[in-house]
Amino acid sequence: MKLLYFAWLREKxxxxxxxxxxxxxxxxxxxxxxxxxxxxxxxxxxxxxxxxVRCAIDQDFAQADASxxxxxxxxxxxxxxxx
Amino acid sequence: MPRIIVQHEDFxxxxxxxxxxxxxxxxxxxxxxxxxxxxxRGEGKITALHLEHYPAMTARALAKIADExxxxxxxxxxxxxxxxxxxxxxxxxxxxxxxxxxxxAALRATAFLIDWLKTSAPFWKREDFISGTSAWVAARxxxxxxxxxxxx
Numbered sequence: 447m448k449l450l451y452f453a454w455l456r457e458k459x460x461x462x463x464x465x466x467x468x469x470x471x472x473x474x475x476x477x478x479x480x481x482x483x484x485x486x487x488x489x490x491x492x493x494x495x496x497x498x499v500r501c502a503i504d505q506d507f508a509q510a511d512a513s514x515x516x517x518x519x520x521x522x523x524x525x526x527x528x529x
Numbered sequence: 530m531p532r533i534i535v536q537h538e539d540f541x542x543x544x545x546x547x548x549x550x551x552x553x554x555x556x557x558x559x560x561x562x563x564x565x566x567x568x569x570r571g572e573g574k575i576t577a578l579h580l581e582h583y584p585a586m587t588a589r590a591l592a593k594i595a596d597e598x599x600x601x602x603x604x605x606x607x608x609x610x611x612x613x614x615x616x617x618x619x620x621x622x623x624x625x626x627x628x629x630x631x632x633x634a635a636l637r638a639t640a641f642l643i644d645w646l647k648t649s650a651p652f653w654k655r656e657d658f659i660s661g662t663s664a665w666v667a668a669r670x671x672x673x674x675x676x677x678x679x680x681x
Contacts, residue, residue, distance in 0.1 A: 502651070527647075
């Protein structure tokens, strides 16, 4: 699965994208966040404040309880600030 | 058919407004967002603004916003143009406009387009200050509240 990171999540994690093979027991976005948080200090810091992290599954906004089954691309980013 | 553009270059607001002047249109509403050159948090003036986005998602998110506006109001057409990359104080960031037979739909749809864009299109701003520091812009609760008004 392809993971993308934007803005300060990208900076804390240290890269903008990666391909990962996920453990089969991950079901939801929240599960994925918990798993990613255990991958190192940068990840832990990036996901430390859940309310400041937004997610999109295959380019559509997704909530923490959304299923990641079948997803090709999951992106994590801060609340948007365009306009 | 909404016109959706994400680009580095500036846009020509006059030309964009003229495009919306088509038979049957009685009014065009528009909004332009600019880079403010304000003093912030003791860091001094902003010298540059960097706009990052999620290319695969941006066009789709903007199209959804435009389609929602077209569905809510009797519009003839609407336009969203958002710039990305490095911008400086006084420069254009975003242009939204909506055309309709009457002003009410055009004006309301224009406000809706910019309010929803601010909370549901994947753009992020980082500001450089004259002090030499740089910081990501935090989302404003007021923007969330403005967007939520349209859900009522």
